[in-house]
Amino acid sequence: MNIEVSLGLWQDRPAAEVLDTARIADELGYPAVWIGEMATYDAFALATAAGAAMRTSSLVLGPFAVQVRDPMMIAMGAASVAALTGRPVQVALGTSSTVVVEEWHGRARSAPGAALEEAAEAVAPILAGGKSGFTGRQVGSRGYRLRLAAPGADLTIAAFGPRAIATAARHAARMVVNLVDPTTAGELAEALGEAANRIGRERPRVAAWIPTCVDPDAAAVDQIRRGVVGYLAAPGYSDMFERAGFAQVVEFARSRPHPRELLAAIPDELVFAVTAFGDRDAVLARLRAYEAAGVDDLVIVPACTDADPAAAHTLKTLAPGAGF
Template sequence: MRLSVSLGLWQDRPADEAVRTAQIADEQGYAEVWVGEMATYDAFALATAIGMRTRRVGLTVGPLAVTVRDPMMIAMGAASVAGLTGRPVHVALGTSSPVVVEEWHGRSRAGASTALREAVQALRPLLDGDKSDFSGDQVSCTGYRLRLPAPRCGLTVAAFGPAAVGAAALADRMVLNLLTPASAARLITDLRLLNPATRVAAWVVAAVDPDAAAIEQVRRGVLPYLAAPGYGEMFAEAGFADLVAYARTRPHPRDLLPAIPDDLLESVALIGDSVEIMDRLDAYAEAGVDEVALVPVSTDTDPYGETTLKALAEGSSG
């Protein structure tokens, strides 16, 4: 099982912890750091800062919302990070959430599934240094060629539903987020029918020997997914149907949060001692996951997730 590190970008933690977490990942020998984009840093700017403050770790930027960033912007951003840092840089794409796309950016998510598939097709030649010549229903880019050296990077697609899995089949890697091993196995089966060669990664929140603050951070991270389409059904299948039904009545978060049991957290996160976590990693491997991107919990007693990353570093095959 290959282990990488995905920056948590926790809302209740200082934003600049992300750079130190990436440095620890680099020091501990993890081969790759995933640099997402939430409400703080621009992903390409953060990836550049990390590349300049680490020695060897590779970078995956994203997932980037395909209805917000166009292929030229993404290709230029990836080439910029690679050129400025001298590191291998990969790109991850996704559709993001209605809050981010429609409310924060004021863009439409209409046709997002089509845009995801088309973005993969449009980006491939750009990232290889070829002139773009793509015109689809939602995405187009014609006439542009990178002036910087082409990053020739891999493309990853964040997937959950059938359309996104179909887009991932056109990419080098599919990434899954907050899934039970059983749910991951079903999506991977669907992917393998389309393209057996596409690798699979899973982002999984991790906390070794967690204290109460770490468990609470995981609980807050899971809360928004309980009522979400697809995720709610997954949690119901895992034995938490009553909680999902309650979540879909839209209670105040202060009432829903304490109702989330620890065993629900354990169904989608790596929580416990090192031995327990390695057993959980085996479950993801048996589901067909090639790589787990650890999302380390960060608290006052374990800032940057350092304890977790050091404890699990031996499981990384680089």
């Protein structure tokens, strides 16, 4: 069972706590720590601060929104982190949300699927040490070559819909899915395999971000409850939640209630449908369910609460060599 760690960047926790989580994950021997980007730290800056203290874990940076971060910026940032920390670095790409791209960054989010495919094609040669030479309708870079050592061209693509899955099948070493139940994870893995087979390529590895907590309290459940609010009415996700038995909650989400009202309407059972929460045995059983569905890399997103600061208990329980 290959378990990696993604920093939760929880908005209800002190921002600097993620550095403790990264340090603990490294000390416990987790093979990789994923560092994304939300509303607090710049991902490259956080990765440099966290990675400088690491001795074991590699770093996976992103997914970076391809209509916010251009290919040169992504490649230069990844090479900078690798050079300044001495850690192996991989890059993940995604499309992010309309709120992030259009409202926060003031960029257009037209044709995100096309932008994702173009970004993957544009950034891979730069990460491999080549000179950029791609111009697309959405994304491009020409004439730039890294001055630092190239971190490598293996890409991870965050995917859910058919266009992103096709991009992952063609360009990625790994596809990552987020906040899905084991059944849906298996369907997405199968779709990736079919897309790869159509172009004569072996299926990339599949990773899944799984919010995880060993011996959770109410605060941990609430932390994830807040995280699912934005997914309930989203295409694809709404179908998943309906299939899992939460059609009434999805219908309510589609009516666009105040977020506070929607949050109150989300039952604990919905949270448990897309997480690995419970005692040690229950969490391990849940992770094995994702593995059995076709997920190669289990990326736990550990809840951090006053009862488990920096997710130390969860990380220690699930650490490599913990005897399961």
